[in-house]
Amino acid sequence: MAQVRFHAQRLFDGQNFIDDRVLTIVDGVIQAIDEDISNVDVKAKGLVVPGYIDLQVNGGGGALFNDSPSLDKLKTIIAAHARFGTTAMMPTLITDKVEVMVQAADAMAQAIAAELPGIIGIHFEGPHLSLAKKGTHCAELIREITDDEWQVLSRKDIGLVMVTLAPETVSPQDITRMVELGIKVCLGHTNADYATAQQAVDAGATGFTHLFNAMSPLQGREPGVVGCALLNDHTQAGLIVDGHHVDYASCQLAIKTKPAGGIFLVTDAMPPVGTDMTEFPLYDRTVYVDNGKLTSTTGELAGSSLDMATAVKNTHLGLKIPLDESLRMASLYPAQYLHERNNNIRGELKVGMQADMVILKDDFSVLETWIGGKKYK
Numbered sequence: 225m226a227q228v229r230f231h232a233q234r235l236f237d238g239q240n241f242i243d244d245r246v247l248t249i250v251d252g253v254i255q256a257i258d259e260d261i262s263n264v265d266v267k268a269k270g271l272v273v274p275g276y277i278d279l280q281v282n283g284g285g286g287a288l289f290n291d292s293p294s295l296d297k298l299k300t301i302i303a304a305h306a307r308f309g310t311t312a313m314m315p316t317l318i319t320d321k322v323e324v325m326v327q328a329a330d331a332m333a334q335a336i337a338a339e340l341p342g343i344i345g346i347h348f349e350g351p352h353l354s355l356a357k358k359g360t361h362c363a364e365l366i367r368e369i370t371d372d373e374w375q376v377l378s379r380k381d382i383g384l385v386m387v388t389l390a391p392e393t394v395s396p397q398d399i400t401r402m403v404e405l406g407i408k409v410c411l412g413h414t415n416a417d418y419a420t421a422q423q424a425v426d427a428g429a430t431g432f433t434h435l436f437n438a439m440s441p442l443q444g445r446e447p448g449v450v451g452c453a454l455l456n457d458h459t460q461a462g463l464i465v466d467g468h469h470v471d472y473a474s475c476q477l478a479i480k481t482k483p484a485g486g487i488f489l490v491t492d493a494m495p496p497v498g499t500d501m502t503e504f505p506l507y508d509r510t511v512y513v514d515n516g517k518l519t520s521t522t523g524e525l526a527g528s529s530l531d532m533a534t535a536v537k538n539t540h541l542g543l544k545i546p547l548d549e550s551l552r553m554a555s556l557y558p559a560q561y562l563h564e565r566n567n568n569i570r571g572e573l574k575v576g577m578q579a580d581m582v583i584l585k586d587d588f589s590v591l592e593t594w595i596g597g598k599k600y601k
Contacts, residue, residue, distance in 0.1 A: 226251055228597055230579070231264040232272035236548065238556050238572030249579040252596035257575060268583050270591045274555035274573050275311025275580030276532035279386060279562075280347060280433065280462055280490040282316045283527075284497035288504070289315045293328040298335050302342040304498035305491075306600045308531035309554075309590045311580035312344045312570055314386055316492075319350030319361040322372045333381040341595040344562075345384025348377070349433065353413035354390040359438040360526040361413060362507045369394060378405055384562055388433040390414035391424035403428030408562065410462075413438045414449050421452035425459060431561060432461035434492055435478055436470045437525070454481045460561045462490035463553075465538045466530040468517045476543050484549075488557035489535045494518055494527035537588040 230247040237245075237257075246264055248256040283289055285304030287297045298315055305313060317328045328346060335343040351373075353366050377385065386408045391399070392415065402409050411424055412433025417440065432439070432453040440448035453461050461482070465475055469492070479487050491497070495504045496513050503512045511518050511526040520526040532554055540550040559571025569578050579597035582590055593600040 226597070228266060228579075229264040230266045230268065230272075230581075230597075231261050232268050234271045235573065236271060236273045236551055237574055238274050238552065239548075241548065247573065247579065249597040252579055252598070254573060254575055254577050254579050268592070270583040270585055272573070273551050273582050273584060274571060275582055275593070275595065276309045276489075276536070276554040277312045277558040277562075277570060278305065278310045278491050278493070278532050279314045279488070279558050280316050280349070280492050281305060281310075281313045282318060282349075282493060283495040284493050286495050286499045286501060286504075288495050288506070289317055289328065290320050290324060293317065293324065293331040295331050295334045295338070295340070298331055298340060298343055302340065305493065305531065306342060306593045306595065307498055307590065308533040309536075309582040309584075309593055310342065310532050311582065311593060311595045311600075312342055314345050314347040314384065315343065316347040316349050319353060319358075319365045321365060322370075322376070325373065325376045329376050329379055329382050332383060333379070336381060336383045341598075341600065343383070345386070346382050347386040347388070349388040350413065352389045352394050354392060354415045356415040357390070357413045357438045357440070359413060360506065360511075360520050360522070360524045369398060377402065377407060384408070386410060386431070388412040390416060391420050391429070392416045394424075396423050396427035399424055399427040399429055411439070411449055411452075415440050416449055418447040418449070418452050421449045422456075425452060425456050430459050432459065434469065434490065435461040435463050435487070436474055437464065454478065457483050457486065460486055460488060460557065462558075463487050464490060464492050464528055464530065465535050465543065466491075466516065466528050467538065467542070469525060469528065472542055475539075479543070479545060485552075485557045485560055487553060488561060489532065489539065489554045490558075491530040491532060491535060492528045493530055496529040497531050533582075533584075533588060533590050540588065 409429040410431035442450040556571040
């Protein structure tokens with residue numbers, strides 16, 4: 225039995241800021257929280273907050289998940305993002321051949337079996353998308369769902385599963401089938417009208433991928449997918465707060481419109497995170513990095529170089545969202561979307577929860593990251 229007495233001089237437990245608390249961590253789980261600071265193993269001098277949960281990570285550390293998916297590639301990606309406070313992530317495979325989907329699922333199965341810290345499941349962003357809103361996805365690989373994709377999606381050895389799809393290309397019946405398999409269905413890369421999006425929500429879709437980006441906009445006589453996302457209080461949406469993907473005023477409007485918990489932060493991160501890369505290949509093109517903005521040679525935004533620590537900082541300082549709410553948008557709310565909070569796993573630092581923690585400096589950068597009660601190196 226591994227036990228650690230962890231003293232947080234300043235703690236945000238997911239709901240409140242409190243001083244001088246000691247977390248007793250046994251085998252990676254918080255077993256007790258008390259005020260006795262006389263006998264501790266670790267003294268954390270910065271602000272201790274719940275670990276960040278990123279549900280859309282294409283790459284990092286110079287690696288792209290789509291590029292020959294493997295266990296080693298997953299190790300590289302989580303290592304890059306853990307430096308910035310991510311303690312749980314959904315590596316994301318963008319539109320690709322079914323063979324690559326199988327490779328990605330195999331890599332994820334290995335990671336889950338090996339209990340690779342920080343890897344909790346897989347996000348398939350495509351290939352069942354709208355050509356009109358494909359963004360940087362490869363048009364030639366966008367397709368209707370077939371038995372081959374169902375075989376991948378039906379696997380039970382790949383952890384949690386998310387799927388981003390366009391509801392105009394996938395029937396409500398197939399969306400319900402995914403939900404019955406335990407898949408979290410998100411609408412994205414879609415040009416659907418409001419009625420079609422609402423049909424998908426009625427069929428069980430509960431999420432919206434990178435809100436505002438690559439989806440039909442809110443207009444006076446046609447609410448579009450954005451209108452559907454904002455109107456359905458029980459749904460949640462990921463938001464890229466990097467200053468490039470969405471204007472800050474639109475971010476503020478979405479947060480103001482949705483109930484608390486309705487918006488969570490994502491990075492949509494690509495290989496440059498944690499590196500000094502200035503360009504990288506994607507499909508048959510090149511993506512260039514310019515002051516944090518990623519642009520493909522075909523003109524589209526191609527993911528981001530955002531990390532979760534910066535996303536929290538931008539939300540707090542740029543969007544003027546209180547720090548506690550900014551932190552919840554990076555931890556509690558994505559956990560709630562996955563329903564992990566109901567299983568007492570992640571999202572808060574309370575008794576019974578996994579000890580996924582981030583120690584922040586005064587400037588909100590990361591001093592240390594702890595996953596399962598162990599300092600991540």
